[in-house]
Amino acid sequence: LAVGFAFDSADGQLARLRGGGSAAGEWLDHVVDCAKLTALHTCVLIAFYRFPEAYGTSGHGWLLVPLGFQFASVVTFFGGLLTEKLKAKPAPGSPAAAPSTVRAVALLPVDYGVFCLVFLVLGGGGLFRWAYAGLGAVAALFLVAFLAKWFRELSAVPR
Numbered sequence: 001l002a003v004g005f006a007f008d009s010a011d012g013q014l015a016r017l018r019g020g021g022s023a024a025g026e027w028l029d030h031v032v033d034c035a036k037l038t039a040l041h042t043c044v045l046i047a048f049y050r051f052p053e054a055y056g057t058s059g060h061g062w063l064l065v066p067l068g069f070q071f072a073s074v075v076t077f078f079g080g081l082l083t084e085k086l087k088a089k090p091a092p093g094s095p096a097a098a099p100s101t102v103r104a105v106a107l108l109p110v111d112y113g114v115f116c117l118v119f120l121v122l123g124g125g126g127l128f129r130w131a132y133a134g135l136g137a138v139a140a141l142f143l144v145a146f147l148a149k150w151f152r153e154l155s156a157v158p159r
Contacts, residue, residue, distance in 0.1 A: 034077060040115075041070035044132060047122075056126045065129075069136030072143045076110070079143075083150040088157050109138040 045066035048057040057063065090096075108114055118131045 030081060034074070037073050037077060038070060041066045041073065044069075048129075054125050055129045057129060062129065065133050065136055069132070069139055072136065072139040076139065076143050076146055079146060079150055083154060086157065087153050107142075109135065110142045 045063060048055050048062055048066060052058040052062075055062070115135060118128065118135055121128045121131055
């Protein structure tokens with residue numbers, strides 16, 4: 001997971017530094033990201049189902065956790081892409097917004113790198129279950145916040 005994350009990040013950075021990649025490259029990057037996102041949550045669901053004694057997931061309610069997390073992740077991913085496509089573009093030559101350290105830290109709970117770190121305790125049974133469920137709950141809360149923000153932004157776009 002971590003090596004794939006590093007390659008994915010490096011690929012995007014390289015394309016930006018070289019003046020942008022191709023539309024096909026960006027499309028492929030998004031398709032692979034979406035497939036990876038969906039597959040990881042599906043693997044957790046299968047692990048919780050197949051090994052309930054190891055993860056403490058004998059109650060079927062625990063099987064809803066990966067499904068809910070997957071839902072929040074996919075809707076956030078797609079909503080973010082669609083919002084970027086639909087919102088007003090800045091005027092040519094206008095300065096880009098300065099990166100915010102506070103924003104970067106605030107978004108850490110929904111960062112893919114943090115998600116990868118949780119998988120370091122995959123063999124920890126109950127510890128993994130609670131860490132994963134906690135991140136899933138945070139992802140759901142962020143989804144609600146993102147949806148409200150994106151709706152406000154897009155409501156201001158003239159048609």
